[in-house]
Amino acid sequence: MDPDRVLDGLDPEQTAAARAVRGPVCILAGAGTGKTRAITHRIAYAVASGVVAEQQVLAVTFTVRAAGEMRGRLRALGAPRVQARTFHAAALRQLSFFWPQVVGGPLPTLIDSKIPVVARAAHSCGVQADRTALRDLASEIEWAKVTQVRPSDYEAAIGKAGRTAPMAAHDVARVFEAYEDARRERNLLDFESMLELTAAMLADRPDIADRVRDQYRYFVVDEYQDVNPLQKLLLDAWLGDRDDLCVVGDPSQTIYSFSGATPSYLTRFSAAYPHATVVRLVRDYRSTPQVVRVANLALKSAAAPSGVQAADHRLELVAQRPDGPDPTYTEYDDEPAEATGVARRIAALVDAGTPAREIAVLFRANSQSAAYEQALADAGVAYTVRGATRFFERPEIKQAVHTLRGARQGADDAPLAATVHHILAPLGLTPAAPEGRQAREKWESLAALAQLAEDVAAERPGATMDDFVAELDARVATEHAPGLEGVTLASLHSAKGLEWDAVFLVGLTEGMLPIIHADTPEQVEEERRLFYVGVTRAREYLAMSWALARSPGGRKGRRPTRFLDGLRPASPSLAAGRRERRSARAAQCRICGATLTEAAARKLGRCLDCPADYDEALLERLKAWRRATAEEQKVPAYVVFTDATLQAVAEHVPGDIAQLSRISGVGAVKLERYGEAVLALCAGRDPEAPAADGDEGGPDAG
Structure with a gap:
């Protein structure tokens, strides 16, 4: 391949990075600036130019997904034998190979x-710890190991680091020491010990170090701002006295300091290698100018990481996309109202044509997920919670891929997508998602596989089953999974490296972001960078929201996060927020008068243990109608209305659209789709019969 053809389509800064094929290179790459494109083209250009053989390149990143994406791109660029792995995968491969002789x-x-x-x-130490405390202890041991702190030094180390131990520091140290003893006695290896042993093997055995360094001569490290001291120790062992090292990262996206990562290796790279080539990527191809403006302003008042001048590390992004909608800022009375409001906006986006898989709800803590799961379910919007088993490791996908491989021999000339749907049907790909979370997750996985077939057929008209199976095999090898259909619910940390057309940043209050236990200025600045990461996940539509109280009727004492200062309009009560709040007043039980805080109770309009006063016959008619409607539309019954919503309808017996709209779980979309039928049932009429003159209940009534 002509080396210069590899550079086609790169911008000037990406080209400069790709042409810097020798010596130490530092690429400071802002969010959305095409860093993966730059480094994969750099590797491919170096291979095509004869600078290095592709099997002598080791590209290291932090996640299996990122490594898989890198391998996929390198394969497309004509360099399929380049090794792109995580630190742990590369270390395990070397340790396993040399273990017999070492x-x-x-x-x-x-x-x-x-x-x-x-x-x-x-x-064994007599330390009482429940499941939560054990998780905290495990995390603390991990931090100590990646920062190269021994049990005997732990108490002094956390004092120096300004870190708060999850329990008495001397107890943590005792458990840490007992853990290491037990691990060695039982011949167990954790991920940190694996890196440590690999680095020690290279340091103690020059003959093995020479073999490894002869194999790998050319190094690229992605997300270098997230490197911890243990990973740096291993990287130095791989390098030896050489300097063919390219590092890529963005200090403004440092969000893992709590686990031992430090941006100092990136920010001080030029000090370590004074002759290094430094390239800055600032052209943002991901987000609209409106989103980029928010991102830049979010960091404008940020403090630099310790020991680094702000001007030396911050990248001001320059938007390359056309204008888009202005970001929105919405204030709600309480968290349930916020979740309901966000779900309604998402439903409107989906109805307007935005694919559900191109929408994300991002929050600071995983505990915030439940409210949005319920609200989206009430709105009839499919969702997936990020953090499940990797796509091609799921049992149903392993079985499906095996079946598809076997079926290609007897495949006829039918269209690819139809053939794949037919093959997957016996495995559980029904026309509509089934009830139950586990069953639904399996169905969504199979549906994603079917969607991939449709994508392949659209990109390559005439594609055969052989072509599709070849694509699957390549993706299995590169662990490049297709996206699941459904709104993504994810924490800000787990959203790193991803992007969506529309992003909703929720729960933006002091105490949640920055999180309440961010005590030091450094910890608060890391929370600001986490907010920046969330903002820069959005391509076009960015919505930010917060709630003044946790529960309906609660004291509205919360304040929006300080990170919104200078971003949102000066008025504390935005017009959009006021409109949302008017529909979310504190709910009271109509029977005993108590304030309702549980979602199900608010939906019913009474305490769950107060006597029900609904029309049982009406409820049965509503359920029968829902069942028939769901079958006709080939959707799960809960997508039409949940049981709690139908019971609330049966208790309130609304007489017009306005009354029906006040029932939780009946949003604008459902009013338009089902309002007339529900009102007909409440009036004792057949929902299929035309309304009599003067009857209310049509979609335009009220």
């Missing part, structure tokens, strides 16, 4: 979770 005997068993061993260690 140590001998069976390789230690790699453990996925420290918790069982930590539990035994805590018990």
Whole structure:
């Protein structure tokens, strides 16, 4: 391949990065500036130019997904033999290969979770710890190991780091030491020990170090701002005295300091390598100018990481996309009202044509997810919670891929998408999603596989089953999974590296963002960077919201996060927020008068333990209608209306659209689709019969 053809389509800064094929190179890449494109083209250009053989390149990143994406791009650029791996995968490969000659005997068993061993260690030390405390202990041990802190030094180390131990520091140190003893006695290996042993092997065995360094001569490290001291120790062992190292990162996206990561290796790269080439990527191809403006302003008053001048590390993004809608800022009376309001906006976006999989709700803490799951379910919007098993490791997908491979021999000339749908039907790909969370998750996985077939057919008309299976095999090899259909619910941390057309940043209050336990200025600034990461996930539509109280009727004492200062309009009560709040007054039980705080109780309009006063016959008619409607539309029954919503309708018996709209779970979309039928049932009429003259209940009534 002509090397210069590899550079086609790169902007001037990306081209400069790709042409810098030798010596230390530092690429400071802002969000959405095409860093993966730049580094994969750099590798491909170096290979095509004869600078390095592709099998001598080791590209390291932090997630299996990112490594898979990198391998996929390199394969498309004509460099399929480049090794793109996580730190842990690369270390395990080397340790496993050399273990027989370095140590001998069976390789230690790699453990996925420290918790069982930590539990035994805590018990042996007489330290009482429940499941939550054990998780905290495991995280603290992980921090100590990646920062190269030994049990005997732990108490002094946390004082120096300004870190708060999850329990008495001397107890943590005791459990840490017992954990390490138990791990060694049982021949177990955790992820940190794996990196440590690999680095030690290279340091202690020059012959093995020479073999590894002869194999890998050219290094690229992505997300370099997230490197921790243990990973840096291993990287230095791989490099030896060479400097063919390219690092890529953005200090403004440093969000893992709590786990031991430090941006200092990136920000001080030029000090470590004075002759390094430094390239800045600032052209943002992801987001509209309106979103980019928010991102830049969010960091305008940010403090630089310790020991770094602000001007030296911050990248001001320059938008490359056309204008889009202005970001929105909405204030709600309480958290349930916020979740309901966000779900309604999402339903409107989906109805207007935005694919559900191109929408995300991002929050600071995983505990915030439940309200949005319920609100989206009430609105009839499919969703997926990020953090499940990797796509191609799911049992149903393994089975499906195996079946598709076997079916290609007898495939006829039918269209690809139809053939794949037919093959997957016996495995559970029904026309509509089934009831039940586990069943629905399996169905969504199979539906994503079917969607991939449709995408392949659209991109390559005439594609055959052989073509589709080849695409699947390549994706399995690169672990490049298709996106699931449904709104993504994710924490801000787990959203790193992803992007969507529309992003809703929710729960933006002091105490949640910055999180209440962010005590030091450094911790608060990390929370600001987390907010920046959330903002820069949005391509076009960005909505930010907060609630003044946790529960309906609660004291409205919360304040929006300080990170919105200078971003949102000066007025504390925005017009949009006021409109939302008017529909979300504090609910009271119509029977005993108590304030209702539970979602189900608010929907019913009474305490759950207060006597019900609904028309049982009406409820049965509503359920029968819902069942028939769901079957006709080939959707799960809960997508039409949940049981709680139907019971609330049966209790209130609304007489017009206005009354029906006040029932929680009946939004604008459902009013338009089902309002007339529900009102007909409440009036004792057949929903299929035309309304008599003068009857209310049509979609324009009220």
